[in-house]
């Protein structure tokens with residue numbers, strides 16, 4: 001049985017696809033890299049933003065038109081967030097919800113027999129220690145917990161990923177150890193919010209990082225997005241765990257708005273000062289730390305002053321990576337009962353912030369010119385060369401290198417999204 005998987009969305013969702021592929025592979029399935037050759041086409045959906053929703057729906061429609069006789073299985077967040085739209089888009093497809101992926105082989109067998117399976121809801125199974133087919137053999141993703149303990153007013157992801165469920169630290173350790181023995185050189189710890197790890201079981205992210213970095217070998221660990229409110233009561237320990245040389249000096253902490261009233265309306269449960277304090281403490285202890293943050297432009301209660309507060313914050317913070325989203329209502333969220341602001345105003349604000357983002361990223365990267373960086377090479381460039389990451393997770397391109405190795409590099413050129421280096 002040949003299967004093809006197309007994945008939308010975050011690192012977490014990519015890991016879900018890798019597990020589905022791993023399970024099918026153990027049950028005599030063969031992963032193919034185009035839908036033509038497949039008996040079953042799996043679309044693992046994301047539904048985080050309106051443009052993503054449109055992309056996902058268009059893709060499902062196109063695949064159905066192109067391959068009307070092939071079996072289609074829809075997985076991912078759309079299954080739980082918008083079943084009505086999915087029913088209209090793909091009434092004959094099978095469905096499997098994110099929490100049911102351990103049943104992938106069973107569901108695929110049933111739909112190949114002609115059953116119309118729609119497996120939704122949750123069975124609380126653990127996603128650690130399952131077989132995976134990695135998309136890059138050098139990078140291993142581990143899901144440390146699923147769901148969240150928050151209620152952000154604009155977010156629909158929590159309807160798909162549910163209440164926080166943290167996975168056992170020893171299973172995570174064993175999976176990390178196995179991946180390094182398999183030849184991986186980078187481990188990505190991922191979750192909807194890695195800082196929430198263990199909040200319901202009495203464990204902590206800092207301890208987990210210490211456990212994973214205790215695995216033998218020369219490798220790097222990337223820690224995924226952390227919600228500020230879940231970092232505050234363990235901040236010293238988290239910073240200490242980041243000081244381990246195996247951890248990329250990179251933090252992804254979403255702020256969403258630079259205005260306290262908007263943050264309160266978003267139900268974020270932290271203030272701008274809480275966020276600034278976290279960043280300052282990291283910068284004091286780890287001088288070359290890279291900062292990634294997320295901003296939503298045009299939340300319904302964002303007026304000009306509130307937007308200017310965001311611009312000011314970003315100007316002061318100078319993040320290395322900034323993800324900007326224009327606000328759109330998401331199904332079933334409290335914020336979707338409010339009025340969206342004028343889309344022209346939103347567009348203008350987004351443009352201003354995007355310009356500032358590129359300026360800052362370029363300035364930050366230019367400061368790295370002529371410095372010597374230790375770079376871990378993890379992939380080949382599609383247009384030639386090799387791509388790696390510096391210790392602070394900046395993308396560095398070099399002409400020649402061996403995959404999976406660390407190299408000493410002099411930075412010779414800077415763009416806003418990557419650096420060019422020469423091996424010394």
Ligand code: SF4
Nearest residue numbers: 009010046047048077
């Ligand atoms: S968890 Fe969020 S970002 Fe990830 S696939 Fe689901 S909706 Fe998309």
